């Protein structure tokens with residue numbers, strides 16, 4: 337990073353920007369043509385990626401030192417993102433080859449609807465089948481989602497009031513991670529789809545318990561809360577992927593922001609909007625948020641210009657902030673929309689956005705998967721791409737509404 341990067345960034349930012357005034361008095365910093373061009377480039381990159389991925393596997397990351405693509409089976413928490421990105425890119429372009437690629441990959445995900453061993457079934461199915469249903473209206477996709485939600489709901493405990501995130505060999509542990517907020521979207525959807533209020537109640541209970549137990553006074557969040565499954569008491573708050581138990585793991589903050597924004601969208605309960613705004617305040621005011629707005633992998637991992645970033649946390653944050661801005665008055669929304677725009681500008685710049693043929697076909701560079709385990713550090717991650725594309729698509733919708 338350093339001075340040269342700041343100069344390039346400023347130049348890049350000016351290229352990407354033009355101030356437009358919407359009828360609503362809302363200002364838009366990014367040009368429609370710029371956003372559309374990034375989506376077109378992303379289609380180009382993903383056509384390279386598609387050729388490298390075996391049909392029954394799902395791309396997750398890329399090891400530049402060995403030029404090897406890292407792929408998973410359908411039971412990885414990341415398996416739905418590639419297909420989800422294909423659906424967003426199809427929605428934007430109408431490109432038939434994307435439709436076909438998404439459709440054939442989906443078949444290998446369907447078995448996850450019966451997966452009761454992880455909360456991640458929400459990520460796996462809602463990003464893939466959820467987008468597929470929204471875009472195509474194909475009712476068969478709804479059946480898979482509905483079964484997936486039933487599987488997820490089996491992980492809810494009335495005593496704890498939460499959906500269990502991870503299974504653990506030690507049955508005295510009931511671990512809930514902040515990431516789990518994201519999986520509530522599947523429950524909310526299924527509640528509407530099947531007219532089953534219980535599924536929405538589960539989501540609300542989980543979101544309320546998470547407000548109660550995952551957040552510190554400054555609205556940063558713990559990664560993991562360990563509940564006692566027999567009486568629901570909190571036993572321990574700690575980290576798994578962050579720097580320290582009391583630190584703020586960047587992606588965890590992004591999951592929380594996105595999760596409460598989504599909960600407000602689905603329930604219209606003011607407390608969820610308030611929570612999302614407070615998390616957005618924490619992120620946007622953080623003194624160690626770098627100038628290009630791509631966070632350090634953990635907000636507390638301050639160590640100089642070479643400290644690893646997490647571009648995936650930035651992409652999730654941008655997608656969430658753009659949605660959050662739609663729920664606020666134009667004055668209150670402005671700073672969050674602007675931060676979302678600044679993140680998109682940075683992620684779209686040559687520093688973070690890969691050239692065609694590099695980065696294994698993935699779009700975004702400099703994400704961090706699991707720093708304490710030394711895995712996927714300063715690497716592309718399929719979910720960084722997914723939320724970047726989602727942020728671009730959301731931006732186009734905002735422009736379209738204006």
Ligand code: GLY
Pocket residue numbers: 413515577587705
């Ligand atoms: N949900 C796992 C992660 O964010 O790494």
